[in-house]
Amino acid sequence: MAVTPKSHYRIASIPADGIGQEVIGAAIEVVNALAKTLQTFTIEFEHLPWGTSYYKGHGRYIPEGALDTLRSFDAGLFGSVGAPDVPDHISLWGLLLAIRGPLQLYANVRPVRTFPGTHSPLKTIDERGVDWMIIRENSEGEYAGQGGRSHLGQAWETATEVAIFTRIGIERIMRFAFETAQSRPAKRLTVVTKSNSMRNGMVLWDEVALEVSKDFPDVQWDKMLVDAMTVRMIAKPYSIDTIVGTNLHMDIISDMAAALAGSIGIAPSSNLDPTRKNPSLFEPVHGSAFDITGKGVANPIAAIWSAAEMLRWLRASEAADKLMASIERVCQSGTLTPDLGGNATTTDVVDAIINDIYQ
Numbered sequence: 001m002a003v004t005p006k007s008h009y010r011i012a013s014i015p016a017d018g019i020g021q022e023v024i025g026a027a028i029e030v031v032n033a034l035a036k037t038l039q040t041f042t043i044e045f046e047h048l049p050w051g052t053s054y055y056k057g058h059g060r061y062i063p064e065g066a067l068d069t070l071r072s073f074d075a076g077l078f079g080s081v082g083a084p085d086v087p088d089h090i091s092l093w094g095l096l097l098a099i100r101g102p103l104q105l106y107a108n109v110r111p112v113r114t115f116p117g118t119h120s121p122l123k124t125i126d127e128r129g130v131d132w133m134i135i136r137e138n139s140e141g142e143y144a145g146q147g148g149r150s151h152l153g154q155a156w157e158t159a160t161e162v163a164i165f166t167r168i169g170i171e172r173i174m175r176f177a178f179e180t181a182q183s184r185p186a187k188r189l190t191v192v193t194k195s196n197s198m199r200n201g202m203v204l205w206d207e208v209a210l211e212v213s214k215d216f217p218d219v220q221w222d223k224m225l226v227d228a229m230t231v232r233m234i235a236k237p238y239s240i241d242t243i244v245g246t247n248l249h250m251d252i253i254s255d256m257a258a259a260l261a262g263s264i265g266i267a268p269s270s271n272l273d274p275t276r277k278n279p280s281l282f283e284p285v286h287g288s289a290f291d292i293t294g295k296g297v298a299n300p301i302a303a304i305w306s307a308a309e310m311l312r313w314l315r316a317s318e319a320a321d322k323l324m325a326s327i328e329r330v331c332q333s334g335t336l337t338p339d340l341g342g343n344a345t346t347t348d349v350v351d352a353i354i355n356d357i358y359q
């Protein structure tokens with residue numbers, strides 16, 4: 001769909017929990033500096049105080065009407081959710097999943113790249129870093145929220161977690177993945193399933209992949225079981241370009257991929273509604289990391305790269321390119337937080353990126 005770039009953007013800022021507060025503050029500082037330098041667009045961030053503190057005061061993670069509030073923005077920038085004293089399924093379903101599903105943010109895009117100047121375990125296999133594009137189905141599957149508990153407290157207490165896959169849900173993410181692969185130089189896609197043991201939903205994934213592939217004759221594609229894929233990502237990383245898979249599989253694979261590329265601290269993600277009927281939501285892959293919250297050492301790059309992806313989605317491509325170039329130069333210069341083996345603080349990295357932008 002052709003989209004005309006706007007000159008002014010309104011962004012919902014939802015830092016939420018833990019280091020989310022620190023890294024979203026960092027990303028906003030950097031984007032404001034970028035807008036000031038380029039003068040091709042203006043941008044305003046409106047803070048939405050949703051998260052665990054809000055939950056403790058109100059008994060819910062987001063207020064009534066939150067989705068309509070979000071719909072009034074061009075996009076959202078999200079930090080992280082989760083706190084040590086709230087069960088993770090309460091916080092995740094209360095905030096992130098309460099937004100992704102209803103806003104139909106069905107495509108979760110997670111690019112994974114090794115930056116120059118950073119260490120990646122994969123560089124011991126080959127000096128080239130990796131450049132992967134992981135597409136996670138973001139609305140159904142194992143995250144459908146279907147299931148329940150019975151025989152509570154008894155020895156045969158039973159819990160079911162039903163993965164729901166629909167033809168329409170698979171087809172739309174498959175089409176998105178083939179289009180993404182087609183837009184990249186390698187034009188290669190790996191469809192990841194577990195269709196040997198999961199004989200219903202995963203087999204439907206295989207069938208739909210074959211059907212959709214016929215519309216993309218220039219994309220070279222293959223299928224892989226998720227367990228074999230983990231081996232391939234480590235043993236033959238350069239045989240991979242774009243990957244598509246289910247909500248749960250790609251949640252796990254993308255964390256591993258980020259660690260292989262250097263650190264989860266640099267991994268961005270975009271929760272997209274490809275139809276553009278709803279605003280999309282951009283967030284670092286990492287969680288709230290209470291072990292380092294408040295220490296000033298959280299890596300802001302995942303959040304800043306997520307903001308760059310947001311600018312690209314909003315068609316501010318020049319700004320996105322400039323920001324990515326600054327991130328790469330700052331990594332190359334050795335201003336790295338501890339997760340990347342350095343001793344820089346969050347503020348050091350932000351200052352270095354802003355200085356680079358102003359050059």
Ligand code: GGG
Nearest residue numbers: 079080081283284285286287
């Ligand atoms: N910024 C990402 C975040 O807060 N993630 C929390 C989490 O547990 N996410 C699980 C998921 O995305 O499925």
